[in-house]
Amino acid sequence: MKTADSGNQPDLLHAALDTTVAPGDDFFSYANGTWLKQHPIPASESNWGIGKEVQNEVYARLRQTSIEAAGANATGGSNQQKIGDFWAVGLDSVKADKLGATPLKAELDRIAAMKTVAEVPGVIAHEIPLGVNALIGPVVYQDAKNSDQMALYLNQAGLGLPNRDYYFNTDSRTKNIRREYLRHVANTFKLLGQDSTTAKANAGRVMALETTLAKSSRKLEALRDPYANYHKMSIAQLNKLTPGLDWKTWLGQMGLTTVDTVIVGQPEFYQTAGQLLKTAPLADWQAYLTWQLVREYAPTLSRGLVDENFHFYGTVLRGAKSIRPRWKRVLDMQENALGEALGQLFVKEYFKPEAKARYDTLVKNVVSAFAEHIQQVDWMSAPTKIVALDKLHRITPKVGYPNKWKDYSALTIDRSSLAANVMRAKQWQYRYELNKLGKPVDRTEWGMTPQTYNAYYNPSNNEIVLPAAAFAIPGLLDADADDALVYGYAGASTIGHELTHGFDDEGSQFDAHGNLHEWWSKADRQRFNQRVNGIVKQFNGYTLLDSLHINGKATAGENIADLGGIVIGLDAFKKTKQYKEGKKINGLTPTQRYFLGYALGWQNHTRDESLAAQLLTDVHSPAQYRVNGPMADVPAFYEAFGIKPGQKLYRPDSTRVVIW
Known part of the structure; x- marks a missing residue:
């Protein structure tokens, strides 16, 4: 094997050193100082480092793969066709701007058409497979106490801010984030066509409902105790925890027809969610579900929604000064939708x-x-x-x-819209996870x-x-x-x-x-x-x-x-x-x-x-x-x-x- 001083290879370790810093005072700066000075954080990023440099190399390779796939006359239904079509429509910003929020029209209409609060669980059941963070957090995972079985977990969810502390911390930094969040939600509603007064009122409804959910959400450190976050319940016990909710019907609407037991992570959260489904007015639910749907899909839509979403989640929360190039954002979405299809091509060439x-x-x-x-x-x-x-x-x-790769044959990707592809990919992923229930655990995944x-x-x-x-x-x-x-x-x-x-x-x-x-x-x-x-x-x-x-x-x-x-x-x-x-x-x-x-x-x-x-x-x-x-x-x-x-x-x- 060659060592770093044989041949003309640069010695990365030596080149990164900042010898003006004593290793015993700050080893991190001694080891990395020169590299950090030479690599300032780009305007489009909230941080920069070796992981981002590796990611850049990966991006360059996957971009080339995607360009080739988009230009190829690929067989319909093949991974190459899916990669190519996802990429081509993803890069078409003119099309995205022309479509505006119309790719979400059917979902927005479904929320607006609700006449009573009794319809809310059914609409939530429809949003969950689309990846929308709508009140509850069902996830299929191995049973922590019986790893040979897959189980349905119900975890706390439903917030638009990163976690509960953002709703209650009183330091000036967090208080400012809350103010900006309210403004951001209202601006998003305006972009959907609501007038200023309605948009502001709806943003207030969202904030109030999420704050109630946050109150019953556990802190970051409390989520690390596996025993305290494991409560196995029959459907009858779950119904008792949330009086008035019929979980058998609700889970059935989510495609979970055979589930007879669940593992509830945070019962107090589900008690609150159950109470809200009885007490919160319909207008609150319509505002909240509209917001969570659009928040999830804003990055796939027209320029105004993309920029508004970036301003809050990129700049206010993370400090990034400008949005990343569209092709990188599309590659991230493609990674979420077709990650292993890209992975097959990646390792063949680069590992x-x-x-x-x-x-x-x-x-x-x-x-x-x-x-x-x-x-x-x-x-x-x-x-x-x-x-x-x-x-x-x-x-x-x-x-x-x-050793074996995911089969994407049931996933339809075309050039109709970026949002439609992301939506179908999330539904595919949801069904893929659901399909594990009642089957032997696949330990090769x-x-x-x-x-x-x-x-x-x-x-x-x-x-x-x-x-x-x-x-x-x-x-x-x-x-x-x-x-x-x-x-x-x-x-x-x-x-x-x-x-x-x-x-x-x-x-x-x-x-x-x-x-x-x-x-x-x-x-x-x-x-x-x-x-x-x-x-x-x-x-x-x-x-x-x-x-x-x-x-x-x-x-x-x-x-x-x-x-x-x-x-x-x-x-x-x-x-x-x-x-x-x-x-x-x-x-x-x-x-x-x-x-x-x-x-x-x-x-x-x-x-x-x-x-x-x-x-x-x-x-x-x-x-x-x-x-x-x-x-x-x-x-x-x-x-x-x-x-x-x-x-x-x-x-x-x-x-x-x-x-x-």
């Missing part, structure tokens, strides 16, 4: 067998290092260690791309496409899913990346990170078969929780944007996984030839390059508006703290960069968090 082999081996090496860590930890008892190792060795790694720059651990399948794009390094061929960089970038921040999710504050509550079941002894759980409390306290202590704090409890699982990934990935790297030889590249030791490789994965900067939104809605800490936070707990990092007392990242031995 070669040698790359797949490298990352298959990397996964094995990181699993083996994790097993050693489990054996060595002092807080876990011997019997629990045996079960933990069994769970680890049963984790299924899915690397690169699925992927929840992400190969061209996605992300990864996940699924506790119900006890699997880690690592899409091909997650391993991509912008501007560097895989064959030219040295092991130190790859073990830090992919081994620690992706593979090790996802593996430890199986053993974090949430994932550790699921057993090797993916069932919610306590397999730790009480004493083990207590000792583990003490350590988790340490990381919660550490992250609660970080202040951003003057007065905002990281939510240590909500981000605990991700912070545990970051810290675990770093120490486990390092031990896997120590077995490589590069580490053993110890040669420097551009003055950097293999271990230093490993830590810099990890920091490369979080090379990102964010606008203040977006950062504020992230702190309220995301279980991940901001990029800077995904580097500086865990590094401050890793002794090998102190050794590699000579971190001394008095430097900002320095934490005395006694306060450093050790989990794995």
Whole structure:
């Protein structure tokens, strides 16, 4: 294998360094500072970083694929025809402007035609398969306590702002967002042809109804407790929870005719939803359902609606200054509609067998290092260690791309309108999910496409899913990346990170078969929780944007996984030839390059508006703290960069968090 100093390859790690910053004061800025200065956030983005650079490379490839498909004389019903037609009509802004909101006419008429509140559930049942966030949140997923069965979950839903805190927080930033939201809803109604007074009144109705729903919605951290969000009920019990609602009929209207039990995530939310369906006037429901429908489809419609939607969700909430080019927005919609059709073409061209082999081996090496860590930890008892190792060795790694692809033959895509294609795609997706009920669980399925720059651990399948794009390094061929960089970038921040999710504050509550079941002894759980409390306290202590704090409890699982990934990935790297030889590249030791490789994965900067939104809605800490936070707990990092007392990242031995 070539290393970064052989040949003329640029050394990305060395080039990104800002040596005016001491690694012991701010390792994130030391590792990424020069790159960040050279890559300001584009006007159309709310943040910019390595993930966006990878995404840009993916966009360029998928754009070419789509252009070719649109120009080809493709067979009707083939994936190529669908990709080509979706792209062609998606780019036709003249057509979209001419059509205005008419692609939604049948749905808008259905809402307007309601004569009594009794008709509201039927209309909601019609909107749900269209992907509209209409009051309730039905989703098909593995039963957390019986992973061999698919179940219908009912979760809190129905809000137009990102989560409950936006309706109640009293800081000036959030209060301003609420004011802007009211204005945005009213402007949207005006674009649908309502006069100013009516539009304003309807926006008030929407806000009042959503605020009532928000009151009964759980906070971000409360949604992380799998036991507290699991309430299995028969249809009779569900009817009792929401007096006056006939769930058998309602679910039947949603195509869920065979369901006899459901798992309710947040019963208090459904009690409130049930009460509103009895007490809220028809005009409130018409305003609310019109708003939720148009909000969902605005990006597919005419210029005025597109711009109004972007102004609030892009600029006010996220700080983006200008809208992204239409072709990128269309590719995002195409990804949601036909992701695996694009994925097949993507991996054939861009994820070669040698790359797949490298990352298959990397996964094995990181699993083996994790097993050693489990054996060595002092807080876990011997019997629990045996079960933990069994769970680890049963984790299924899915690397690169699925072995079988989704079949889109039942999905019709044509050149009538972008909105119509998105609508049919959402209905197809809804039926695809519904079809899983009562059937054996398909453990081969992927929840992400190969061209996605992300990864996940699924506790119900006890699997880690690592899409091909997650391993991509912008501007560097895989064959030219040295092991130190790859073990830090992919081994620690992706593979090790996802593996430890199986053993974090949430994932550790699921057993090797993916069932919610306590397999730790009480004493083990207590000792583990003490350590988790340490990381919660550490992250609660970080202040951003003057007065905002990281939510240590909500981000605990991700912070545990970051810290675990770093120490486990390092031990896997120590077995490589590069580490053993110890040669420097551009003055950097293999271990230093490993830590810099990890920091490369979080090379990102964010606008203040977006950062504020992230702190309220995301279980991940901001990029800077995904580097500086865990590094401050890793002794090998102190050794590699000579971190001394008095430097900002320095934490005395006694306060450093050790989990794995």
